Amino acid sequence: MERAVQVIGQSSAFLDVLERASRAAALDRPVLVIGERGTGKELVAERLHRLSPRWDQPLVVMNCAALPETLIEAELFGHEAGAFTGATKARAGRFEEADGGTLFLDELGTLSMGAQERLLRAVEYGEVTRIGASRPIRTDVRIVAATNEHLPDRVERGTFRADLLDRLSFEVVTLPPLRARKEDIMILADYFARRMAAEIGWPDWPGFGPEATDALCNHRWPGNVRELRNVVERAVYRWEREGPVDRIEIDPFESPYRPTPMPTSSAESARPAPPPPPPSEAALKSFEPQARDFKSRVAQFERTILANALEENRFNQRATAEALGLSYDQLRHALKRHELLDQR
Numbered sequence: 555m556e557r558a559v560q561v562i563g564q565s566s567a568f569l570d571v572l573e574r575a576s577r578a579a580a581l582d583r584p585v586l587v588i589g590e591r592g593t594g595k596e597l598v599a600e601r602l603h604r605l606s607p608r609w610d611q612p613l614v615v616m617n618c619a620a621l622p623e624t625l626i627e628a629e630l631f632g633h634e635a636g637a638f639t640g641a642t643k644a645r646a647g648r649f650e651e652a653d654g655g656t657l658f659l660d661e662l663g664t665l666s667m668g669a670q671e672r673l674l675r676a677v678e679y680g681e682v683t684r685i686g687a688s689r690p691i692r693t694d695v696r697i698v699a700a701t702n703e704h705l706p707d708r709v710e711r712g713t714f715r716a717d718l719l720d721r722l723s724f725e726v727v728t729l730p731p732l733r734a735r736k737e738d739i740m741i742l743a744d745y746f747a748r749r750m751a752a753e754i755g756w757p758d759w760p761g762f763g764p765e766a767t768d769a770l771c772n773h774r775w776p777g778n779v780r781e782l783r784n785v786v787e788r789a790v791y792r793w794e795r796e797g798p799v800d801r802i803e804i805d806p807f808e809s810p811y812r813p814t815p816m817p818t819s820s821a822e823s824a825r826p827a828p829p830p831p832p833p834s835e836a837a838l839k840s841f842e843p844q845a846r847d848f849k850s851r852v853a854q855f856e857r858t859i860l861a862n863a864l865e866e867n868r869f870n871q872r873a874t875a876e877a878l879g880l881s882y883d884q885l886r887h888a889l890k891r892h893e894l895l896d897q898r
Contacts, residue, residue: 561597585725586705587698602656628641
């Protein structure tokens with residue numbers, strides 16, 4: 555429980571990846587880690603370092619996307635005093651800082667072609683030259699790089715060097731997204747929930763209710779483990795009732811008061827809003843109005859649509875919301891208004 559995030563999972567897809575990373579860790583060769591956002595690329599890079607013979611030497615992390623292109627080379631290779639405007643004193647680069655250890659280059663695909671060329675030389679010959687210097691410096695660095703792109707496609711488009719990719723891809727570890735690790739979802743959710751419960755002072759962790767479990771297991775998690783952690787921690791700290799946590803809000807931006815986007819042109823502002831989807835055929839067939847006034851008939855029709863949609867989706871509220879084009883919260887409010895929450 556010391557780290558904010560641990561390597562957690564028991565699915566075969568995830569364990570196979572960890573096994574490959576563990577075997578590659580002992581070899582003093584570059585490793586390329588591929589994965590969508592939030593899949594834990596930095597955790598795998600740390601694992602590669604900690605299980606390697608360099609475990610007691612520095613692990614230096616550099617996010618290539620966090621710096622403007624003009625500063626990336628200075629960060630990687632360092633610079634001498636006066637090498638450019640603002641360089642008042644000499645500074646060692648990340649290669650020198652990682653000498654004897656591991657350099658983790660996150661978001662590798664964002665490097666410019668010029669930076670790629672200098673990186674290739676540093677990896678190939680073990681030498682870096684500070685900006686403004688005339689002599690190279692020898693370094694002993696193991697490279698672990700990560701990206702969420704398919705770099706061979708970048709090579710074909712001419713935006714990534716083929717020789718650099720060849721040099722860095724001795725071993726390629728591709729992390730499975732969370733949707734391919736369904737058996738790990740509740741394990742991770744329970745882990746994050748317990749941490750949050752302890753952080754806010756709960757005496758114990760009551761677990762998740764059936765509605766929350768259903769919502770967690772059926773979401774596709776495009777943001778992967780990072781998104782899951784945010785959703786779970788938000789659900790725990792917002793829960794104010796006794797018993798298991800049973801309300802999950804996937805989208806924190808969902809609100810009836812969400813700002814309406816401004817039109818970008820006069821033509822767009824004049825364009826009419828798209829019509830709502832028509833009611834299902836089943837809803838139309840089963841609707842027999844009993845009320846006489848307009849509002850009552852509309853309410854009765856709405857209740858019929860909701861009841862039929864619930865039945866069509868086997869009373870799975872998450873699936874029902876998607877089928878009707880509603881958010882989960884909007885559906886829950888509508889079901890409560892029509893006293894359909896307990897329909898099974």
